[in-house]
Amino acid sequence: MKIEILGNSDTRSGFGAGLSELGRTNENVVALCADLTGSLKMNDFKDQFPERFFQIGIAEANMMGIAAGMTIGGKIPFTGTFANFSTSRVYDQVRQSIAYSNKNVKICASHAGLTLGEDGATHQVLEDIGMMKMLPGITVINPCDYNQTKAATLAIANHIGPVYLRFGRPKVPIFIPKDAPFVIGKALLLQEGTDVSIFATGHLVWEAVEAARTLAKEGLSVELINIHTIKPLDNESILRSVAKTKCVVTAEEHQVAGGMGESIAQLLANNHPLPMEFVAVNDQFGESGNPADLMKKYGLHSTDIIKATRRVLKRK
Amino acid sequence: MNYMFIFVNNNNKIMNNNFLEEFATQIRRDIVRMVHAQNSGHPGGSLGCVEFFTVLFNTILNHNTNFSMDGNNEDLFFLSNGHISPVYYATLARIGYFPINELNTFRKIDSRLQGHPTTHEGLPGVRIASGSLGQGLSVAIGAATSKKLNKDSSLIYTLHGDGELQEGQIWEAAMYASAKKIDNLIATIDYNGRQIDGDVDDVISLGNLEAKWAAFGWKTIACNGNNIKELYNTLEKAKSLSGKGQPIMIIMKTEMGNGVDYMMGSHRWHGIAPNDEQLEIALSQNKETLGDY
Numbered sequence: 371m372k373i374e375i376l377g378n379s380d381t382r383s384g385f386g387a388g389l390s391e392l393g394r395t396n397e398n399v400v401a402l403c404a405d406l407t408g409s410l411k412m413n414d415f416k417d418q419f420p421e422r423f424f425q426i427g428i429a430e431a432n433m434m435g436i437a438a439g440m441t442i443g444g445k446i447p448f449t450g451t452f453a454n455f456s457t458s459r460v461y462d463q464v465r466q467s468i469a470y471s472n473k474n475v476k477i478c479a480s481h482a483g484l485t486l487g488e489d490g491a492t493h494q495v496l497e498d499i500g501m502m503k504m505l506p507g508i509t510v511i512n513p514c515d516y517n518q519t520k521a522a523t524l525a526i527a528n529h530i531g532p533v534y535l536r537f538g539r540p541k542v543p544i545f546i547p548k549d550a551p552f553v554i555g556k557a558l559l560l561q562e563g564t565d566v567s568i569f570a571t572g573h574l575v576w577e578a579v580e581a582a583r584t585l586a587k588e589g590l591s592v593e594l595i596n597i598h599t600i601k602p603l604d605n606e607s608i609l610r611s612v613a614k615t616k617c618v619v620t621a622e623e624h625q626v627a628g629g630m631g632e633s634i635a636q637l638l639a640n641n642h643p644l645p646m647e648f649v650a651v652n653d654q655f656g657e658s659g660n661p662a663d664l665m666k667k668y669g670l671h672s673t674d675i676i677k678a679t680r681r682v683l684k685r686k
Numbered sequence: 687m688n689y690m691f692i693f694v695n696n697n698n699k700i701m702n703n704n705f706l707e708e709f710a711t712q713i714r715r716d717i718v719r720m721v722h723a724q725n726s727g728h729p730g731g732s733l734g735c736v737e738f739f740t741v742l743f744n745t746i747l748n749h750n751t752n753f754s755m756d757g758n759n760e761d762l763f764f765l766s767n768g769h770i771s772p773v774y775y776a777t778l779a780r781i782g783y784f785p786i787n788e789l790n791t792f793r794k795i796d797s798r799l800q801g802h803p804t805t806h807e808g809l810p811g812v813r814i815a816s817g818s819l820g821q822g823l824s825v826a827i828g829a830a831t832s833k834k835l836n837k838d839s840s841l842i843y844t845l846h847g848d849g850e851l852q853e854g855q856i857w858e859a860a861m862y863a864s865a866k867k868i869d870n871l872i873a874t875i876d877y878n879g880r881q882i883d884g885d886v887d888d889v890i891s892l893g894n895l896e897a898k899w900a901a902f903g904w905k906t907i908a909c910n911g912n913n914i915k916e917l918y919n920t921l922e923k924a925k926s927l928s929g930k931g932q933p934i935m936i937i938m939k940t941e942m943g944n945g946v947d948y949m950m951g952s953h954r955w956h957g958i959a960p961n962d963e964q965l966e967i968a969l970s971q972n973k974e975t976l977g978d979y
Contacts, residue, residue: 400835421835424831426862427858427862429861429862431820431821431854431858432824432827432855432859432862434824435821435823435825435827435828435855435859436824436825436827436859438814438824438825439814439824439825439826439827439832440828440829440831441828441832442755442762442813442828442829442832443756443757443758443832443835443838444756444836445832445835447828462818463821463824466815466816466817466818467814467815467821467824470805471805471806472805472806473814
């Protein structure tokens with residue numbers, strides 16, 4: 371895939387655009403929001419389909435329960451709030467009423483990770499992927515740009531079962547073509563290479579693209595794979611790649627513990643143990659600041675992926 | 687039997703309250719036998735709600751025992767205080783959702799009759815997992831909303847424990863239901879005044895429960911939850927009040943352990959099983975009516 375910048379937008383706007391399209395194409399889609407309609411970019415859906423939009427107020431636990439109940443009778447509820455309030459605040463509601471009850475709810479979570487920025491650590495959830503992937507039966511998706519987030523939003527409406535869809539606040543480059551296939555559970559090969567496999571998810575995919583470009587100038591051949599679906603993991607694509615490259619770097623805007631890298635480490639430990647480096651937050655809370663500064667301070671910048679690659683190559 | 691009333695059951699069959707009394711007595715036997723057999727479960731709250739389940743499932747609910755998860759064009763019931771699963775399972779079995787003999791498997795490995803109700807094992811009649819308290823009212827609001835969107839005029843019923851009302855999510859849901867005029871919802875509270883650690887008033891008092899629900903914008907009715915005739919009349923009245931812009935709450939004053947004398951008057955039988963001797967006493971106070979499983 372030829373990677374070029376096609377524009378600049380926030381992934382949450384991709385969600386909003388996808389939701390509005392679903393409003394037009396799938397009459398069973400309903401949207402619920404806990405007083406963050408503008409932040410989640412759900413205004414357009416609300417305006418176009420007011421009878422299918424439900425303002426729940428600042429009551430996320432109630433929202434998860436209502437969403438679970440609305441599936442009874444055939445609705446496909448999309449809940450919208452910040453990632454922190456979609457997961458840690460309502461973990462037991464998601465666990466019992468949605469996951470264990472196997473309800474067809476789409477938990478759509480914006481402002482994930484450090485790039486939420488100035489509001490600080492109370493809102494910067496870095497544990498959500500771990501919490502969600504631990505629940506049996508939930509699909510966990512973390513798209514990387516506007517186009518992919520829109521495509522993921524459309525895809526999850528056709529998937530029967532609970533889904534956690536994670537996206538973010540800041541404007542980031544759009545580089546996934548509009549017509550790129552989005553298949554749940556199928557990793558996207560962005561660049562073939564032979565020296566190292568870099569697996570990245572969410573906002574870190576663009577950082578990995580930049581890292582791969584710098585490394586190419588040093589003569590290194592990077593295989594870059596976008597893991598948009600963390601659960602179910604695309605074991606086959608990952609194992610095929612590492613069989614060739616024999617070393618791995620993972621990159622994500624999440625704690626090391628519970629993240630995508632951890633899932634890949636488990637896969638490799640069981641099948642093909644190899645040197646591996648993790649670019650992720652290491653057992654810390656975030657803090658206030660602008661997103662770019664935070665990504666640098668907490669080691670989530672393209673330069674951190676480059677450093678991790680050099681380390682892993684030495685261990686090969 | 688010092689009174690008689692006649693009702694039309696959900697198969698349009700004319701019945702009288704003798705059948706309901708017999709049904710209730712058999713359910714009581716089922717409950718104590720199920721809990722005794724596995725030496726595990728919650729008999730106290732289950733016994734206190736026998737009359738409610740008996741009246742609801744025999745006379746009030748327009749429901750289909752040929753179970754479908756969506757339950758379109760039928761009334762739906764959600765049990766929020768899932769620990770009283772024995773009365774729920776016994777009722778579902780006796781009313782025809784699954785074989786009565788399956789009550790034998792309660793709380794045993796490989797059973798559809800889990801300690802707390804779940805959809806996970808595919809037990810007909812159950813549409814949501816409950817056990818972790820406080821979640822059922824929200825789920826019921828969701829199902830009620832779905833019915834409105836589907837232009838389905840059926841009603842949603844729920845049951846909650848009184849101790850369960852200490853969970854904050856209940857009050858989130860209470861606020862929402864009145865603000866959004868969820869008027870196809872009839873919620874009920876098993877107001878037995880007991881919870882695991884003792885009397886609700888001692889653990890954390892609910893204050894004036896009727897006034898609280900009224901203040902939250904609900905149409906509130908109180909009744910004796912162990913009196914079949916009164917329950918029937920109250921539930922019929924609640925139905926007549928539906929569709930008028932307000933959610934409806936029935937506060938049912940009940941006796942935990944009702945029908946088994948040594949279980950009444952205390953919170954002690956919330957979650958323990960009778961031993962062999964205690965089982966015999968309980969059964970002697972509730973003679974077999976519809977046939978034991």
